[in-house]
Amino acid sequence: MTDAKKSPLLSFQPDPTAASPLYLQLALALAKAIQEGRFQANEALPSERVLAEELAISRVTARKAIERLVEQGLIVSKRGSGNYIAPRLEQPLTRLSSFSEELHQRGFVPQSRWVARGFRVPAADEQIALEPKAGERVARLERLRLADGVIMAYEVSVLPESVLPDPEAVSASLYAHLALSGQAPVRALQHIRAINADAKLAALLEIAVGTAVLFITRVGYLADGRAVELTHSYCRSDYYDFVAEMRRDPA
Amino acid sequence: MTDAKKSPLLSFQPDPTAASPLYLQLALALAKAIQEGRFQANEALPSERVLAEELAISRVTARKAIERLVEQGLIVSKRGSGNYIAPRLEQPLTRLSSFSEELHQRGFVPQSRWVARGFRVPAADEQIALEPKAGERVARLERLRLADGVIMAYEVSVLPESVLPDPEAVSASLYAHLALSGQAPVRALQHIRAINADAKLAALLEIAVGTAVLFITRVGYLADGRAVELTHSYCRSDYYDFVAEMRRDPA
DNA sequence: CAGTGGTCTAGACCACCGC
């Protein structure tokens, strides 16, 4: 052999037979290595050409993996210089994730307390958002959301009957349930406002009447653009803290 | 000539000498055509191979333009079938944009009323967020934000002196001013909470004490990961409505 | 000036869709 394999950092072996594309395999392997702290912050990655040669893949493919991580903010590209591990910043919780997933990731124990669920005729705003078929009913889920036993939010979710034919089957996570039938939203638009809790809401959240509460309206969309979910959340702001990451459109 | 140029929809001519890359030129041209409604919703675009041949560019380049628009939600790709114009949904105002830009896009006239500006020694949270050089002061901007003459928010922005050496030079838009020196944030993390207005805030915003107000803390980052801006916004929620778009991480 | 990332090309194979 000409020289020892000196791949110092990546135990990654491309597997062309695997189900997932090469660039995803590589992106995942790199992300894992970064998350595990196997690179120093601000350290330069092996150059794209080196990476490609060591892994016996084309540079285009290596680049595509890196591009992905740049988008995710794990890597910063510096033209003419190199690709660098991005300095750590707060975990971007931006990605669309459900209440349960989110809290779980932060180490809390999520819990739901059902207030009501069933079907009903869609209200005006639900008609507009969800565009159900004529005469179709909507499933309605009302829940209190707890973290480590503390009430954090009151949520009302509304979905077309065709999307959620059996509301009683939903356990902890609505998104997990929807994923079973391949109907979990991949994108959501959220409108966020602040409101004063009225008597009913205050009682549900166990706070004083008039307390400022985050009021979030979310419409969830499938990849093909259909709206599948309209959710109103009322969040106790003393515990809950909505985090959004935004990027500037380079155009 | 073999057959008439039947490029039916795109008046786009690739210009290899232009400053911007081909795929961006194409993405922009396509986006414009879509925005102008020159394609029907759910209509299929010309196939990638056709597009490439008609425009005399490689398929990879055409793909890259389309990929961009898919990310932006303008196009939906269906494997084995075609690329389709995405059904319209609300304009994603998600992209990082300044207060002035945002309102301007929505047709309002933005306006600022200065409350105070100058330098001072950074407070503890400002130290943590901005990591200024030892002993460096920070510029502090306090403004009331108006839209069509109505007070919408009270904002306090803090930036390292090295980033904003002359606070008095900022006119309407802080981001526009920062862009002049190439220091406008490309990414920001925002924490959003709801609070009850205290006496001072109520007076500034001209609302009743105790009214629920959106309290947004934003840290703006440059491409290289340095934090350049810490802004606290207090927004009247009866007028202001924060919109966030989220995507599910496919991984 | 050597090395880097950014762009672009021509050509290939695959899995999938719809006729």
Add this chain to the structure above:
DNA sequence: CGGTGGTCTAGACCACTGA
């Protein structure tokens, strides 16, 4: 079965960075 998007390759040129 032909056409489509999804992936991958090898090779090329450019503008930029940094010593």
